[in-house]
Amino acid sequence: MEHKKHEFNGMGIFVEYDVIVIGAGQAGLSMGYYLQQTNRSFLILDKGKQIGEVWKNRYDSLKLFTPRTYSSLPGLALEGIQSDYPTKDQIAEYLSLYVNAFKLPVKLEYSVKGLHKADKGFCIKTNQGEYTAKNVVIATGAFQNALIPAFSVNLPEQVLQLHSSQYKNSEQLRDGSVLVVGGGNSGSQIAVELSKDRKTYISVSQSQSFFRKKSWEKASFGG
Numbered sequence: 592m593e594h595k596k597h598e599f600n601g602m603g604i605f606v607e608y609d610v611i612v613i614g615a616g617q618a619g620l621s622m623g624y625y626l627q628q629t630n631r632s633f634l635i636l637d638k639g640k641q642i643g644e645v646w647k648n649r650y651d652s653l654k655l656f657t658p659r660t661y662s663s664l665p666g667l668a669l670e671g672i673q674s675d676y677p678t679k680d681q682i683a684e685y686l687s688l689y690v691n692a693f694k695l696p697v698k699l700e701y702s703v704k705g706l707h708k709a710d711k712g713f714c715i716k717t718n719q720g721e722y723t724a725k726n727v728v729i730a731t732g733a734f735q736n737a738l739i740p741a742f743s744v745n746l747p748e749q750v751l752q753l754h755s756s757q758y759k760n761s762e763q764l765r766d767g768s769v770l771v772v773g774g775g776n777s778g779s780q781i782a783v784e785l786s787k788d789r790k791t792y793i794s795v796s797q798s799q800s801f802f803r804k805k806s807w808e809k810a811s812f813g814g
């Protein structure tokens with residue numbers, strides 16, 4: 592149902608936000624942290640049911656490739672050994688902790704459907720009504736849509752195909768060997784996991800060079 596989301600302060604005056612941030616992932620929450628230190632009114636809208644949902648939905652064994660020291664957001668270090676790599680669930684929990692620690696005004700289950708220029712700023716259409724703001728920050732991330740190569744439609748039905756965003760663990764697969772297409776961080780991590788109990792091939796477009804996650808107890812990303 593489409594309705595106007597007019598918010599009023601205690602004196603019955605219509606509130607137009609100075610800033611509305613769309614997306615409560617790392618980028619949106621960091622933005623919130625800095626906005627909290629100004630006197631601007633702001634709101635962060637996210638379509639998820641819970642903070643960190645995008646991380647929760649990723650494959651079970653996912654460990655970040657950035658150590659804690661480079662996975663922390665401003666103002667609050669991720670707990671644990673700084674040169675170690677956090678799991679995806681630890682990141683999801685950390686993001687939730689971050690929202691509470693800085694009392695960031697996040698509205699969950701607000702999916703932004705449209706954005707257009709209004710007289711003095713912007714009108715933001717959500718599944719729960721419209722907002723107006725003088726400034727809008729779009730922090731919706733770069734990994735919302737899966738990129739599936741066109742040749743995949745030509746594979747026979749008996750070949751089970753899963754994009755890495757649908758993959759959770761090896762139990763989803765049929766018996767037999769597996770081909771992992773793509774040797775980025777996800778492809779490589781999934782291939783290593785699968786190779787423990789089945790024949791695993793990995794297809795890459797150019798020769799890969801892997802480097803150690805740690806050398807001399809220092810994380811490769813400088814932790």
Ligand SMILES: Cc1cc2nc3c(=O)[nH]c(=O)nc-3n(C[C@H](O)[C@H](O)[C@H](O)COP(=O)(O)OP(=O)(O)OC[C@H]3O[C@@H](n4cnc5c(N)ncnc54)[C@H](O)[C@@H]3O)c2cc1C
Pocket residue numbers: 613614615616617618619636637638639643644645649653654655656657662701702703704730731732733734735777
């Ligand atoms: C498998 C995988 C592993 C990764 N590992 C690492 C890693 O180890 N280290 C690293 O630094 N990065 C990693 N990344 C990249 C990582 O996701 C980004 O660095 C980081 O999460 C980007 O944060 P973000 O806030 O820009 O986007 P996101 O975390 O994607 O957050 C975007 C938010 O916007 C919300 N949103 C989207 N559309 C709408 C809408 N229309 N209305 C309302 N809300 C909306 C989403 O619900 C989400 O909460 C990985 C990515 C993937 C896919």
